[in-house]
Amino acid sequence: MDHDYEQMKRDAEPYIKFEKDLANRIAYITFDRPAELNSTTMGMRQNFADMIHKCNVDDDVKVVVIRGEGNDFGSGGDLPEQREMLENPGTSLLHELSINDDTVKYPPGDSYRYLYTLTDHYAKARAGNRPLQECKKVTIVEAKGYCYGWHFYQAGDADLVVSSDDALFGHPAFRYVGWGPRLWWWAETMGLRKFSEMLFTGRPFTAAEMYDCGFINSVVPREQLEAETLKYAMACSKTRPTDTVVVQKTFLELYKQHKGEYFGSLLTGVVEGMLPMMTNDRDNYPDLTEGTFEKGLNNVVKDNDLNFPPEWRLSHSGRKKP
Numbered sequence: 001m002d003h004d005y006e007q008m009k010r011d012a013e014p015y016i017k018f019e020k021d022l023a024n025r026i027a028y029i030t031f032d033r034p035a036e037l038n039s040t041t042m043g044m045r046q047n048f049a050d051m052i053h054k055c056n057v058d059d060d061v062k063v064v065v066i067r068g069e070g071n072d073f074g075s076g077g078d079l080p081e082q083r084e085m086l087e088n089p090g091t092s093l094l095h096e097l098s099i100n101d102d103t104v105k106y107p108p109g110d111s112y113r114y115l116y117t118l119t120d121h122y123a124k125a126r127a128g129n130r131p132l133q134e135c136k137k138v139t140i141v142e143a144k145g146y147c148y149g150w151h152f153y154q155a156g157d158a159d160l161v162v163s164s165d166d167a168l169f170g171h172p173a174f175r176y177v178g179w180g181p182r183l184w185w186w187a188e189t190m191g192l193r194k195f196s197e198m199l200f201t202g203r204p205f206t207a208a209e210m211y212d213c214g215f216i217n218s219v220v221p222r223e224q225l226e227a228e229t230l231k232y233a234m235a236c237s238k239t240r241p242t243d244t245v246v247v248q249k250t251f252l253e254l255y256k257q258h259k260g261e262y263f264g265s266l267l268t269g270v271v272e273g274m275l276p277m278m279t280n281d282r283d284n285y286p287d288l289t290e291g292t293f294e295k296g297l298n299n300v301v302k303d304n305d306l307n308f309p310p311e312w313r314l315s316h317s318g319r320k321k322p
Helices: 005-015 042-057 079-087 112-121 149-157 183-190 192-201 207-212 222-238 242-258 261-272 297-305
Strands: 016-021 026-031 063-068 138-143 146-148 160-164 168-170 218-220
Touching: 005 016, 005 042, 016 042, 026 042, 026 222, 063 222, 112 261, 138 149, 138 222, 146 149, 149 168, 149 183, 160 207, 160 222, 168 207, 183 192, 183 261, 207 218, 218 222, 242 261
Parallel strands: 026 063, 063 138, 138 160, 146 168, 160 218
Antiparallel strands: 016 026
16 A cells, blocks of 8 residues: 555644644644544654644743543554554555655565664654653643553653543553553653553553552542643743743753663664564463454454453453453
């Protein structure tokens, strides 16, 4: 299949709303794909990176609030969109790297560079996975419902996180791949012990648990979430001048680099690039890739979810089952 990354971004435009409160210098970025649990396509992720880049420059923006329409902040990347890459490992991924040039030859599917070229790209802000790390304005994530995968990246990278009490945080890939691009920074923001628990068990954490480990700034009932987020956004917009905020953010960015934030992103890219080398422990070990394309990746993940205790399952519906 031929891809056009510019068309991909245009197709994604309806799924992210951008608004500015000029009086208070607050920008609102809202993922608006509730029927798909606000899962993000490649085009959405690249558009998000563009929006954050513009907010970084825009003198009418001092605070950026990132949130989701409907019941969830977001369930991560759009899995059906990844099917072609998984089913045909020789597929060119130039479109996800924002390259429209037939003279550029993508590395072959049997090379280490095939996957690593993409996973290394994920460490860059322009890929849309970690643009909040480079934003010099105050960033606030409003979390609710599912805060999984790619959306969990944004929660880890934001300056502040305000959450409803029904939110679940984690990454489904911990159970069927074993890692995600923000491993290093999740360990920093959650603490090593608690993140190790999430990583090894694959279980999602509740908002109360994430508050206890210092990942979240405030947890409130769902009906109070917007007001609580606005309280934080207004306070940040009314405090020191934007020049001072940029100095504060620069200080924090340097602190994060001392802690190895970008180093960790690059290292995870190396680790993720080794995925084709991973093999099962034994012949009868459950292989999550088996039947993936007959049943659909979403269904395979849901079936596997039932192997775990109800309170450790990823889906709200799965948690209600015995």
